[in-house]
Amino acid sequence: MLRLHTFPTLLITILMGWLSANDAQAENDKKIVLIAGPPSHGVLQHEHKAGCMLIEHCLQGRPGIELKVYTGGWPENPDALEGADAVIIFCTGGKNHLAIQENRLAQLEKVMQTGAGFGCLHYGVEVPRDQGGAEFLKWMGGYFETHWSVNPHWQAEFKAFPEHPISNGVKPFGVNDEWYFHMRFPEGMEGVTPILSAHPPKETMKRGDGPHSGNPAVREAVAQGQPQHVAWAYERPEGGRGFGFTGLHNHLNWRNPSFRKVILNAVLWIAQAEVPSNGVDCPLTEEMILSNLDQKRGRNPLEVLRDARKNQPFLSPVQGK
Numbered sequence: 001m002l003r004l005h006t007f008p009t010l011l012i013t014i015l016m017g018w019l020s021a022n023d024a025q026a027e028n029d030k031k032i033v034l035i036a037g038p039p040s041h042g043v044l045q046h047e048h049k050a051g052c053m054l055i056e057h058c059l060q061g062r063p064g065i066e067l068k069v070y071t072g073g074w075p076e077n078p079d080a081l082e083g084a085d086a087v088i089i090f091c092t093g094g095k096n097h098l099a100i101q102e103n104r105l106a107q108l109e110k111v112m113q114t115g116a117g118f119g120c121l122h123y124g125v126e127v128p129r130d131q132g133g134a135e136f137l138k139w140m141g142g143y144f145e146t147h148w149s150v151n152p153h154w155q156a157e158f159k160a161f162p163e164h165p166i167s168n169g170v171k172p173f174g175v176n177d178e179w180y181f182h183m184r185f186p187e188g189m190e191g192v193t194p195i196l197s198a199h200p201p202k203e204t205m206k207r208g209d210g211p212h213s214g215n216p217a218v219r220e221a222v223a224q225g226q227p228q229h230v231a232w233a234y235e236r237p238e239g240g241r242g243f244g245f246t247g248l249h250n251h252l253n254w255r256n257p258s259f260r261k262v263i264l265n266a267v268l269w270i271a272q273a274e275v276p277s278n279g280v281d282c283p284l285t286e287e288m289i290l291s292n293l294d295q296k297r298g299r300n301p302l303e304v305l306r307d308a309r310k311n312q313p314f315l316s317p318v319q320g321k
């Protein structure tokens, strides 16, 4: 009698053990939430959705990594941020920033208190000083502050990188982008490691003063030849990591292997996942980069690509059309 019962019981025990082992595996996965804002700007500019989906393409399926991309705005699912190890936002900033609407700063604060990482891309690094500024400084270690930071387009040459996991495998590169700089950082750069730094040319200062165009403090910094940091890593005193990346006005810059490696390494790093010693390798074809674009009026993306190939010969050639 005993044997008749033992066999199915044993099976159930094994099955339950296997199921809970799988649950445990999923629980240990790093959950990375990417939030892409609605369409903005011209063709191949501020491509929030396509950019987040490239990150997903490159990182999804890595062992222990689970990504979830929300497109078109803030996730409607109220549990979207639940259990997140990192939240990355790529959207229009300033007073329209997704993170400062409704009670979203409070939603983010809740997940940041669990030690989740926080990263923002391009315009996503800008929030009003009195509405999100303090939070972004606390979570990400820097942000674009109007009348302090500036947003010119320029060719940045990145020649050296700090000892940091986000630098893994990154080679010197130069890319033309709307690289914001003179960001608002914590006093004494406490906890901040600049990842991409360069010297903006004098022409970046030719515009007049204004919320985004110029101010006396940035003019003095550039005149003194101070290197400007356009991507940075942050370690909060209470735990939790941040990353800010000011480029990505130009979607076609994803073609540059080191440019994208910085972003991909950073996404893993803020989620406290291991960054490979040579960084994340993710070969992309131009066809992939032209996928998932927002529908915008204007030029054909292929024409823009042809111009970019001519005007940005510094980009490594990749397979494609």
Ligand SMILES: [Zn+2]
Pocket: 046, 122, 123, 178, 248, 249
């Ligand atoms: Zn831009």
